[in-house]
Each structure stands twice: as structure tokens, then as C-alpha cells.
Amino acid sequence: MSATSPTISPIRWVPSLYFVQGLQFFVVMLIAGLMFKSMGVPNDQIARWTGLLGLAWAIKPLWSPFLELARSKKLIVVAMQFTGAAGLALMALALQLPMYFAASIAVLFLLAYASATHDIACDGLYMASLDAKQQAAYAGWQGAFFNASKFLTLGGLLVLAGHLEKSVGVFNAWSLIFVLLAVLLAVLAAYNAYALPGALNTEHADLTVTSIFGTLREVIADFLGKPGIWLAILFIVVFRFAEGQVQTIGPLFLIEARDKGGLGLTTEQVGGIYGTGGTAAFLVGSILGGYFTSWLGLKRAMPVLILAMAVPNVVFYYLSVALPTDLWHLGAAISVEMFGYGFGFVGMILYIMQSVAPGRFQTAHYALGTGVMQLGFIFSKTISGDVQMAMGYQDFFLWTIVCGVPALLLMFFVRLPSPAKKD
Numbered sequence: 001m002s003a004t005s006p007t008i009s010p011i012r013w014v015p016s017l018y019f020v021q022g023l024q025f026f027v028v029m030l031i032a033g034l035m036f037k038s039m040g041v042p043n044d045q046i047a048r049w050t051g052l053l054g055l056a057w058a059i060k061p062l063w064s065p066f067l068e069l070a071r072s073k074k075l076i077v078v079a080m081q082f083t084g085a086a087g088l089a090l091m092a093l094a095l096q097l098p099m100y101f102a103a104s105i106a107v108l109f110l111l112a113y114a115s116a117t118h119d120i121a122c123d124g125l126y127m128a129s130l131d132a133k134q135q136a137a138y139a140g141w142q143g144a145f146f147n148a149s150k151f152l153t154l155g156g157l158l159v160l161a162g163h164l165e166k167s168v169g170v171f172n173a174w175s176l177i178f179v180l181l182a183v184l185l186a187v188l189a190a191y192n193a194y195a196l197p198g199a200l201n202t203e204h205a206d207l208t209v210t211s212i213f214g215t216l217r218e219v220i221a222d223f224l225g226k227p228g229i230w231l232a233i234l235f236i237v238v239f240r241f242a243e244g245q246v247q248t249i250g251p252l253f254l255i256e257a258r259d260k261g262g263l264g265l266t267t268e269q270v271g272g273i274y275g276t277g278g279t280a281a282f283l284v285g286s287i288l289g290g291y292f293t294s295w296l297g298l299k300r301a302m303p304v305l306i307l308a309m310a311v312p313n314v315v316f317y318y319l320s321v322a323l324p325t326d327l328w329h330l331g332a333a334i335s336v337e338m339f340g341y342g343f344g345f346v347g348m349i350l351y352i353m354q355s356v357a358p359g360r361f362q363t364a365h366y367a368l369g370t371g372v373m374q375l376g377f378i379f380s381k382t383i384s385g386d387v388q389m390a391m392g393y394q395d396f397f398l399w400t401i402v403c404g405v406p407a408l409l410l411m412f413f414v415r416l417p418s419p420a421k422k423d
Helices: 014-038 043-058 064-069 073-094 100-129 132-168 170-195 209-224 229-239 241-255 267-296 298-309 311-322 327-356 362-391 393-403 405-410
Strands: none
Touching (some): 014 132, 043 362, 209 362, 229 327
């Protein structure tokens, strides 16, 4: 483990670090799409371009070895956070241009690749600063604040944008939203510059620019040479296969008109449900999932974590059958969904961190693992619309329940760290 100051408690920096990681990711992959939808951009263009933007997180392992040259991952983290803040400010300006869509996509590409680079250094700093038991204990906080940024922006910012659109117009409203996001990210970047541990990267001090391509080849060969790696890759993909579908179609189902099989909620109502009870339930589920896994060990906890990932699929299937109208009923159901999602999501974070990443190039191998995870997520997200339109909402959500079975079966064949090896 790299040296780090023992006086810096992880609770002081893990939440803010992963909130920023999630904020940058979900601005590109979620908020941008909702914004373009309110501006009248066709769905096919939204899906096409946001899908291309998502590739940044899938291919980030290609440049992850270059970050091993840096003496301090903290420096990279803070630099990319300030870059993100500048990019958000540029988005506010881009929306005021005649060719706003092209300009916005260009800025979003900058944000996407800065965010993906931030992710590599961020996760590397986390692993270098914490031992295996701490990684498990704080994985709940990590997952909670990463995903809390999604639901806080989806809830708070979406509702605020809806109100602003009525008074200042769609484009001005979203420019104001991005100004607020830029200020928030700049403040968090300044805080992280102070609070993050300054763990030095001393494990690869012998690397040079001239040897980096050889290192990349070595990183990939070492990754693919790990025992059981192909089965591990398959497990990573199927673990999130159902999630990518239900998390894409679920919010659309809530907004869809009742005569088309949806629940007929307004955008503001959906934002309010996810931004209140949904956020709280996800935070609690993620934190409890981390402590549960730390207590039991990943191998023993994994069956429960996989079953928890199926909770959202079951909840949406129930909603598609019952079609409730009461908002309290809906809010309770979404809270259950988000608790299960938060609790189970910890499983994949720790699986990659403790079963796939360990080795000489831990940071780069974690990036490769998360890149595979993102490719699987993008694939399931891409096909979800076609599958839902072909099957209808009820059969689609039933299909997502079935999609969770392969992960449960593969769990018995992949390599998982036993409780005795956690320390």
C-alpha cells in the first residue's frame, strides 16, 4: 500500500470524491439526454450520441497505464475535477449558440473523457489509500454517493429545470442549470484538493514515456492471463445485464401515458419521487450493503447481493401489473427498488476490486474491469428500447427478472475471495 496520512479519515473524502465521480458521469449519460428531450431532439439522435459518449468509460483502460507515470493520483483527480467544472460552464454557453446541439455534443465529449480519466485516478487513489477491509467497509459510502449524485440531480435539478422552463424558456433554463453545476463542481474540487489523501504512486517509479506502450501491452496481457478471467468477464457482463435494461426503461415507464401501459406521471413527479424517498433508500441500501459485505465477506455475501439486484426488476413488474395511481404507493415502491439496487450494486464494485484487479497493475486492471462492466451496460441499455417495444412493459419487466438468473448461476463458478483472505 502507498503511504498515506493516518490522520485523514476516509469518511472525510470518500463521499465527496465519489459524489463528484457520479456527478460528472450522470451529467453526460443522464441529464444531457433529458435536456435534449426537452429541447425537442429526436430520440434516435439522443440515443446515438449519448451511446457514443458512453464509450469513454468503456475504453478508458487504453490510457490508464499512462496515469501510472504520475507521482500523485490526487493531482490528476483534482485537475480533472476543475476541468469538469470548466466544461460545465462551457455547456451553459454552448446552449446559447445557433448550432447548440453540435456545440453541446463537442463539450460533452470533453466532459466524458475528462470524467473517465478522473475515474481511473479516483479508483486508484481509493485502492492505494485503503486496505481490503476498509475497501469493503467504505464501498457502501462509495457506491452510495456515486449514485446519489444521479438521483439528487435527477430529482432536484430536473424539477428546478421544469420550473425555470416556464419562466425563462428551455434553453435559458438549462444554461442556468449548467452554471449551478459548474459552481458546485468547482467548490467540491476545491474541497477535495484539501481533503484527499496524498498517497504517492511509488510502485511504478521506473516507468518512462518511452516504455509506456510496452507497459500497456504488459497490462493487457497480464489481465487476460489471470486464472478464470474469461469467466470473470462473462460474470461482470451478466451481473449488470438486467440492470442496464430496467434502469433505462423504468423512468420512461413512469412517464409513459396510461393508455400505453405506463403510469402517466409528469417529469417533475418522477424527479420528486427519485430525489426524495428514492435517494434516501439508495443511500441506506448502499451503506448497509457495504457493511454487510465487510462483515460476511464477499464470497458469502454475493448470493444476497445478486438477489438484491433483482429487486428493481420485480418492483417494476409489479407496478406494470398493478398500475397504481396513488403517489405514496408509487413512492414506497420506488424506495424499495432503490434500496435493493443500492444494496446489490456493492457486489460488482467489490468483485472487480478484490477478485479481478489485484496484481502488479491494480489500478489499470480495475479500470479494465470497469471498462468491461461499462461495455456490458451500454449493450443492455442499447437493446432495451427495442426489446420493450417488441414485448410491452409487463413482459419486458418479466424478461428483466429472467435476465438476472445467469449471474446467480455463474456465481458458483467464478473466483471469489473467501472471508479468511479479506485482511
